[in-house]
Amino acid sequence: MSKIKKGYYYTNTHEWVKVEDGFAYIGISDYAQENLGEIVFVELPDEEMVIEAGSELGAIESVKAASDILSPITGTIVMVNDELEDNPELLNEDPYENWIVKVDMEDNSELSELLSPDEYEDICDE
Amino acid sequence: MYYDNLIFEISKENHIGYSLPDYDIPTYHIPKSFKRKDELLLPEVSELEAVRHYTNVSFKNFGIEKGMYPLGSCTMKYNPKINQDISNDPRFSLHPYQPDHTVQGLLEIYTETARILGELSGLDAFTLNSYAGAQGELLGLMIIKKYHQDNDDLKRTKIIVPDSAHGTNPASASVAGFDVVEVKSNEDGTVNLEDLNSVLGDDIAGIMLTNPNTLGIFEKDILEIAERVHGAGGLLYYDGANLNPILGIARPGDMGFDIMHINLHKTFSTPHGGGGPGAGPVGVKASLKHLLPQPVVKKTDERYTIEHHNDTTIGQISQFYGNMGVIIKAYTYLLSIGKENFKKIGQNSVLNANYIKESLKDLYQLPFERTCKHEFVFSGIKDKSTDVHTLDIAKRLLDFDIHPPTIYFPLVVKEAIMIEPPETESKDTVDHFIDVMKTVAKEAITDPETVKTAPHTTVVRRLDEAEAARNPRVKYRDLI
Numbered sequence: 001m002s003k004i005k006k007g008y009y010y011t012n013t014h015e016w017v018k019v020e021d022g023f024a025y026i027g028i029s030d031y032a033q034e035n036l037g038e039i040v041f042v043e044l045p046d047e048e049m050v051i052e053a054g055s056e057l058g059a060i061e062s063v064k065a066a067s068d069i070l071s072p073i074t075g076t077i078v079m080v081n082d083e084l085e086d087n088p089e090l091l092n093e094d095p096y097e098n099w100i101v102k103v104d105m106e107d108n109s110e111l112s113e114l115l116s117p118d119e120y121e122d123i124c125d126e
Numbered sequence: 127m128y129y130d131n132l133i134f135e136i137s138k139e140n141h142i143g144y145s146l147p148d149y150d151i152p153t154y155h156i157p158k159s160f161k162r163k164d165e166l167l168l169p170e171v172s173e174l175e176a177v178r179h180y181t182n183v184s185f186k187n188f189g190i191e192k193g194m195y196p197l198g199s200c201t202m203k204y205n206p207k208i209n210q211d212i213s214n215d216p217r218f219s220l221h222p223y224q225p226d227h228t229v230q231g232l233l234e235i236y237t238e239t240a241r242i243l244g245e246l247s248g249l250d251a252f253t254l255n256s257y258a259g260a261q262g263e264l265l266g267l268m269i270i271k272k273y274h275q276d277n278d279d280l281k282r283t284k285i286i287v288p289d290s291a292h293g294t295n296p297a298s299a300s301v302a303g304f305d306v307v308e309v310k311s312n313e314d315g316t317v318n319l320e321d322l323n324s325v326l327g328d329d330i331a332g333i334m335l336t337n338p339n340t341l342g343i344f345e346k347d348i349l350e351i352a353e354r355v356h357g358a359g360g361l362l363y364y365d366g367a368n369l370n371p372i373l374g375i376a377r378p379g380d381m382g383f384d385i386m387h388i389n390l391h392k393t394f395s396t397p398h399g400g401g402g403p404g405a406g407p408v409g410v411k412a413s414l415k416h417l418l419p420q421p422v423v424k425k426t427d428e429r430y431t432i433e434h435h436n437d438t439t440i441g442q443i444s445q446f447y448g449n450m451g452v453i454i455k456a457y458t459y460l461l462s463i464g465k466e467n468f469k470k471i472g473q474n475s476v477l478n479a480n481y482i483k484e485s486l487k488d489l490y491q492l493p494f495e496r497t498c499k500h501e502f503v504f505s506g507i508k509d510k511s512t513d514v515h516t517l518d519i520a521k522r523l524l525d526f527d528i529h530p531p532t533i534y535f536p537l538v539v540k541e542a543i544m545i546e547p548p549e550t551e552s553k554d555t556v557d558h559f560i561d562v563m564k565t566v567a568k569e570a571i572t573d574p575e576t577v578k579t580a581p582h583t584t585v586v587r588r589l590d591e592a593e594a595a596r597n598p599r600v601k602y603r604d605l606i
């Protein structure tokens with residue numbers, strides 16, 4: 001049973017968003033890392049890139065598959081967690097602590113369209 | 127027996143594997159400045175030592191000639207030795223720069239192979255120039271691009287690919303300069319018509335499909351799909367990876383496809399999976415024939431000629447006219463099977479797949495309860511209580527001398543294990559495979575540790591795939 005953290009917003013493509021100090025942090029869920037298996041490479045975007053909700057933010061390669069990371073929200077990337085470049089396994093070890101990008105959100109109301117932990121749990125159980 | 131030497135490690139000074147006759151020509155002294163200064167690093171072994179070395183090394187390999195190889199989406203059929211014998215005939219060892227009139231036989235084989243492939247696929251013209259399936263895909267997409275360009279229809283920049291497609295499809299479309307639009311598949315992997323409708327428009331250049339699809343299920347709406355894509359001005363591309371089960375029964379050309387590639391190394395029994403090289407002939411409807419790549423082999427009054435340049439082609443995608451050795455092997459296969467027997471290839475591969483599916487569905491999770499074609503996908507074992515995954519099952523099969531099936535593909539099925547038993551496997555072998563799969567499924571419950579730590583009998587045990595991808599060591603020396 002994979003962990004779902006309270007206080008986060010989720011997508012049905014298994015990304016999460018956490019809001020802290022007015023910035024949005026984006027990562028992948030425990031369910032995502034568990035299903036991908038051991039992650040061997042994370043393709044990160046550039047800082048200052050403008051991303052749209054639903055667009056491709058980067059990609060993750062595991063021993064099983066390559067998978068796109070889709071942005072849950074619209075905004076500008078202010079910081080990239082480049083530690084993941086050398087240590088992609090951090091996403092396996094703690095997917096909720098190890099965010100992928102920090103984003104200056106354009107429109108906070110987008111968050112209401114994302115899934116709550118309970119709603120996300122239903123998707124994972126399917 | 128464990129054998130792990132390099133030939134340099136068994137090399138001993140003055141061991142030799144040849145004997146040369148005495149010189150009968152005058153000695154010529156090479157000036158010192160032209161002589162190499164360092165040692166010529168060649169191993170010194172006797173003939174017997176060399177033979178033993180390579181025989182031992184060959185035991186480490188697994189191939190279709192060692193055991194069953196039910197690798198989904200790859201059609202690992204047996205490659206009859208006669209194919210090799212014929213292509214090895216020294217009379218075929220010709221130089222590609224020889225004048226046309228001295229290679230008439232080869233050009234006839236080229237033309238005849240293209241003609242037979244055309245008849246089997248329902249397409250009007252074939253080029254055999256492309257070296258592999260993926261190159262065939264790229265070529266097909268370049269034809270689609272040029273077709274629209276020639277019509278001054280420049281806004282068609284998108285290629286539709288279903289989410290269950292082979293990974294090469296979006297990759298080829300991207301290399302050809304198209305944007306990829308993904309359409310969702312239905313639960314059984316067939317194209318979702320509603321989703322297809324929502325993306326069709328005047329920016330669509332074409333769609334790439336395979337039928338039967340990646341889950342081994344026949345796309346029953348194919349005529350409807352073809353009509354809609356054509357109606358929107360797009361072309362239909364057929365990925366020939368799954369051609370085997372419909373051989374002699376259904377033809378992509380009749381389904382409405384305009385272009386396709388064929389993997390001679392899958393469907394027409396030329397070696398692959400490390401044994402290559404491949405060949406990926408591309409066929410088109412008559413309306414696209416003028417776009418095929420040069421050089422073009424032409425038949426005129428019982429003579430064959432090579433046209434090197436024309437004004438309508440997409441250009442040249444390979445040196446000369448393809449992997450001729452592979453084409454000779456495929457031609458040998460086409461003739462030795464014979465027109466009247468192609469149907470049996472499709473029928474028997476479909477029978478094998480359904481027989482295995484039905485025999486194992488009590489122990490393995492079958493996501494779609496339907497008749498499949500040449501392959502099908504299980505979603506891991508049914509009883510998941512011991513946390514044994516598809517990867518473990520695949521590794522355990524190695525201990526029974528069976529090559530693991532394709533795993534974790536397609537992505538639309540969780541814990542996917544994709545099984546394709548080609549027609550060249552007898553009922554006895556298929557029964558053996560079923561027994562082994564049952565044994566492993568039961569072991570997964572009674573003795574999960576054995577399965578999770580498999581393989582136990584192979585040259586190397588379970589490899590650390592993550593470490594291999596994160597910190598690859600690609601030189602032998604790095605390992606010691």
